[in-house]
Amino acid sequence: MDAVIKPLRAAGSDAENTTSTTTSDPNRPSRSEAEAAVKVLLKYIGENTSREGLIDTPRRVVEAYDELFRGYHQNGEELLERTFGETAGYDDFVLVRDIGFTSHCEHHVMPFYGNAHIAYAPVDRVVGLSKLARLVDVFASRLQTQEHLTAQVVNAIEKTLKPRGVAVLIEAEHTCMSVRGVGKQDASTLTTRFTGLFRDDPQLQARFLTMVRGPGR
Ligand SMILES: [Zn+2]
Secondary structure (H helix, E strand, O other), X not given: OOOOOOOOOOOOOOHHHHOOOOOOOOOOOOHHHHHHHHHHHHHHOOOOOOOHHHOOHHHHHHXXXXXXXXXXXXXHHHHOOOEEOOOOOOOOOEEEEEEEEEEEEOOOOOEEXXXXXXXXXXXXXXXXXXXXXXXXXXXXXXXXXXXXXXXXXXXXXXXXXXXXXXXXXXXEEEHHHHOOOOOOOOOOEEEEEEOHHHHHOHHHHHHHHHHHHOOOO
């Protein structure tokens, strides 16, 4: 049995996405300070911030930031705490592929987006498959590098599920490369990380890659 499932993006309409992001951090700027900062940037590019179309833009930008960067207020490891022991002796790895995500690069605060593919070899307990998709969303909803995102997903699974191995492949397009900078439209960046069995067994690693690339995509 190959537990390959269809795209499983935790949609942006999740109730938790609208959760208030107010915290008691005394160093955190207020919402009106954040809106004022957006106004400064708009003026910097040469805009007239009092024209009709831009009146509400600072507020909208800050609200968009609250949504896009909600991951700072979510805990990825907590997602994986609930596991299931009834696996009927299933002893192969579990693969969830084509987990679509959008994140933002920490160097330019521009989107990068693509797909994550996650496999793990459970010891005797498994986690709900949608949790792996949500795990990607939690880490993607922060400023990231693709390398760091890959490592954080692996580390959270390692730490909470303590599996026999984890394999993660992330492929993404970086808009800071496609719409600015070198302007390369179709370049995609691949990052991988293998632990345990996936690191030590080249055949298992090859099977993972074949299944990720396999039919049915
Ligand atoms: Zn960038």
